[in-house]
Amino acid sequence: xxxxxxxxxxxxxxxxxxxxxxIRAIMEPLDLxxxxxxxxxxxxxxxxxGINLIPAYSLIARNLALASKQMNGxxxxxxxxxxxxxxxxxxxxxxxxxxxxxxxxxxxxxxGDLQYKAGTLDVRHLIDILVYDVGLEKIRSKVTRPLHGLxxxxxxGCMLPRPDYQHRWSDHEHPTELDDLLRALGADVIDYPLxxxxxxxHMTQIGPETAFELIRRLVADANERGTHLMATVCxxxxxxxxxxxxxxxxxxGTDYHMPILFFTQLMGLAxxxxxxxxxxxxxxxxxxxxxxxxxxxxxxxxxxTGPRKKESGLPMPRRWTKHEGKEAVx
Amino acid sequence: MPxxxxxxxxxxxxxxxxxxxxxxxSMKTAGVSHLEMCIQCGTCGGSCPVAQDMDHTPRMLxxxxxxxxxxxxxxxxxxxxxxxxxxxxxxCPQEVHIADVMYTLKSMAIKAKLYxxxxxxxxxxxxxxxxETFGRSYELxxxxxxxxxxxxxxxxxxLPMGYAMIxxxxxxxxxxxxxxxxxxxxxxxxxxxxxxxx
Numbered sequence: 419x420x421x422x423x424x425x426x427x428x429x430x431x432x433x434x435x436x437x438x439x440x441i442r443a444i445m446e447p448l449d450l451x452x453x454x455x456x457x458x459x460x461x462x463x464x465x466x467x468g469i470n471l472i473p474a475y476s477l478i479a480r481n482l483a484l485a486s487k488q489m490n491g492x493x494x495x496x497x498x499x500x501x502x503x504x505x506x507x508x509x510x511x512x513x514x515x516x517x518x519x520x521x522x523x524x525x526x527x528x529x530g531d532l533q534y535k536a537g538t539l540d541v542r543h544l545i546d547i548l549v550y551d552v553g554l555e556k557i558r559s560k561v562t563r564p565l566h567g568l569x570x571x572x573x574x575g576c577m578l579p580r581p582d583y584q585h586r587w588s589d590h591e592h593p594t595e596l597d598d599l600l601r602a603l604g605a606d607v608i609d610y611p612l613x614x615x616x617x618x619x620h621m622t623q624i625g626p627e628t629a630f631e632l633i634r635r636l637v638a639d640a641n642e643r644g645t646h647l648m649a650t651v652c653x654x655x656x657x658x659x660x661x662x663x664x665x666x667x668x669x670x671g672t673d674y675h676m677p678i679l680f681f682t683q684l685m686g687l688a689x690x691x692x693x694x695x696x697x698x699x700x701x702x703x704x705x706x707x708x709x710x711x712x713x714x715x716x717x718x719x720x721x722x723t724g725p726r727k728k729e730s731g732l733p734m735p736r737r738w739t740k741h742e743g744k745e746a747v748x
Numbered sequence: 749m750p751x752x753x754x755x756x757x758x759x760x761x762x763x764x765x766x767x768x769x770x771x772x773x774s775m776k777t778a779g780v781s782h783l784e785m786c787i788q789c790g791t792c793g794g795s796c797p798v799a800q801d802m803d804h805t806p807r808m809l810x811x812x813x814x815x816x817x818x819x820x821x822x823x824x825x826x827x828x829x830x831x832x833x834x835x836x837x838x839x840c841p842q843e844v845h846i847a848d849v850m851y852t853l854k855s856m857a858i859k860a861k862l863y864x865x866x867x868x869x870x871x872x873x874x875x876x877x878x879x880e881t882f883g884r885s886y887e888l889x890x891x892x893x894x895x896x897x898x899x900x901x902x903x904x905x906x907l908p909m910g911y912a913m914i915x916x917x918x919x920x921x922x923x924x925x926x927x928x929x930x931x932x933x934x935x936x937x938x939x940x941x942x943x944x945x946x
Contacts, residue, residue, distance in 0.1 A: 428885040433918045457927045459883040464832050465875035468854035471778060476939040477879070480932060512779035519778060522942050529938035530931040580834035581847075590838040616797055616833035623894060624868040626902075628801045628829060661909055668905075700916045702909065 420551060423485050423495045423539075424452035427502040427653070428460050433661075434653030436697025437498060440682035441544070443691050447560045448552050452496060455485045461505040464620055475519060476526040478509040483532035485539055498544040498682075500577040500652035507541040511583040543578055545651050545681065546586055549595045554602045562690035564604025568712045570684065571610040571640040571648045572596040575655045579614050590614070596681060600649060603688040608643045612636055617658040630666045633659055637666070637676045646708040648678040656680060660701050677705035687714060769816045777845060777852045785842040786810045792836035792846055802826040806836060806846055809853075822862040827853040828869075867898045880936060883926030888919050 430438040445452060458481050466474040485495050497503035513520035513536035520536050527533050548557065574596050579587045587593045591614050600607045615636060618629030636659060640648055650656045659678045667674055679701065686696040687709070693699065693716050698709070706716045774783040786807075793805030803825050804812065812821050827850040836846045854872070857863040874893050878886045891910070895903050913919040926932065 428887075428924075431924065432887055432920050433913065435918055459926050459932055460879045460885045462879060463875065463885065465872040466879065467778075467848075467851040468827075468872050469858065469876050470855060470940065470943050471776065471852070472943040473936050473939040475778065476935050477932075480935055508778075515779045523939075526935050526939035526942055530928075530935040532931075532935070576831075576833035576835070581837045581845075591835075616831045616835075619831045619833075620871065621798075621829075621831055623891070624871045624898075625801070625829065628798050628831075632797060632831070661913065664909065665905070700918060702912050702916075 419449050419451050421451045421453060421490075421492045422547065423488060423492060424454045425458055425461075425481060425485070425495055425497045425502055425506060426454060427497060427499040429499060429653035429657070433657045434499070434680075436683060436700045437653055437656070437680045439695065439697035440680055440686045441498060443686045443695050444682055444689060447689050448548070448556065450547075450552070453488070453490075455481060455488060455495070458484060461502045463501050463505075472519075472522050472526060475509050475512070475523050478505050479513070479523045479527055479534050480530065480532060482506060482510060482539055482541075483527055483534040486534055487532075489539075493538065494540045494542055494547075496542055496544055496547055498651075499654070500543065500575050501654055503541065503543040504577040507584060508581075510536055510539065510541055541584075542586070543651070545578075545595055545599065548685075549599055554598055557599065557685070558602045561603055561688045563688055563712075563714075565600075565684060565688050565712055566604050566606070568605050568684075568708070569608055569644055569646045570600050570605045571608050571643065571645040572600055572613055572681075573610065573636070573640075573648045573650045573655060573659075573678070574613045575650065575652045576614055576616045578651060596649065596651060599681065600684065603684060605649075605684065605688075608640075608645055610640065610643065610645075612639050617652075617655040618662075619654060619658070622658050622662050626665070627669070629658065629662070630669045633662060633666045634670055634672070637663060637674045638672075640676055641674055645676065646711055647705055648676060649681045649684055650678055651681055653680075656701075660703050663703050675703060677701055677703045677708050679705055687712075769818050769821075770813045773813055773849060773852055773856070776856070777848050779845055779848060781849055781852075782842055782844045783810065783813070783849055786814075786844055787842055789841060791839050791841065792844075795835040795839050796830075797833060797835065798829050798831055802829045806830075806850075810844075810849075818860075819862060821853065822857040822860050823864065824853075825863075825865065826850070827857065828863065828865070870894070870897060878923070880933070882923045883929055883932050884924045886920075886923035888914075888921060889923060891919075 462474050462477045497506055524533050574593055579590050579593045597607050616632055618632040621629035656678055683696045683698055699716055709716055774781045788807055790807045793799050793807050799805055809826050830850040832847045834847055858869050871894050874890055878890055
């Protein structure tokens, strides 16, 4: 049994709950053991770095310091979220590239009786572990319900393959790790050139028009290629494309229905697990029809409905659309 | 931008004291920024998926940095539009840590109070407040505070989505807190002091 330290990240307990559930479901068949870092804190996402440098890196480094105390036969930290992975890996790398940063961060850590020597740990993403440690052969051998006929767009997102200071991926812009893994599950993997384009990240919150365009590109391209569903490796990508698809449709006046699941949910299905145990059904753009094509039945979830459209209703602010611009709601 | 300054940037007519801005940004950036190595090739802007919403492309912004145009740079929306997708970073022939330079410019703009649109800085600050209080992010608190402050009229349209997220157990009503919040607070407090002296 292979053991790893796990940095789950905040979204694993909330918006990305399905990711957490499905990871737990595939650990046993793959003989993996993840030990959670005790009392880990938020990595700061993309927000803390834009406020203050030393506190941002100290926040990240507290996790590395805790993990290095917990090393017990392993020095590998697994992060399933791309943003968490990048922050942890980047902190470790920059503390080596610029020792002055490492000194200051350690001075801050010392206030909490912690320390971290850069380079002690190996920070890796979950899919890296699955493809390169577990191996595609082993994954293939566990498949009992091949996903034949399910057309999947492999969506890697941006923060996983880039900037890749540790040189872990086959390519920065068109990596094939996710394609290979999905193919091992028997899925019909489509060519998806936008695989490492951005989902908009926090722009859904601060500049929705910018984010909606990025989401539209990804969804429209997947749709044009006859995709049943998209597979992602990141809770942020899942949230943006799933939860904001309805709003994006309103904004552009489009009618896309493109479900997006975590790649671990598809692994679970291929391993013969029940949809319920994999958090399938938690997505807002439901995957019922997509999964029906491989004979998996998912209870129909209720679609979120838009605001009341009755003309005679109370005067409510309308949602803004691309043509009206922000003025529509002012 | 006034035509005069535009031309000054294009001609590369920067005085020596102006270069201190470039150096300052470089030193404040995590890692070795390589900012001084920029050859103005424009690969960054050409690779950017959101360049159409920026007032200056990253290349232009770096030229302005070199020209010492502090106020213009810190007023630019470019760092705030940047989605940190790192396309430019892996394509840059000079290996400039472009995304990290954008983070530095954001924090400098907040400190200088020069950036006009407060939506993005407030979002970052609210996120940081949550993390400094609980040690974890708290999506419901973050979203409701942010929307009430900046997009109150979008809230009715967001309710169905929020409702679905809550009923599906994808958004917790109460925040989760780490065990050793006191330790994290001490670390961040010391880090703040170090930030001011650096």
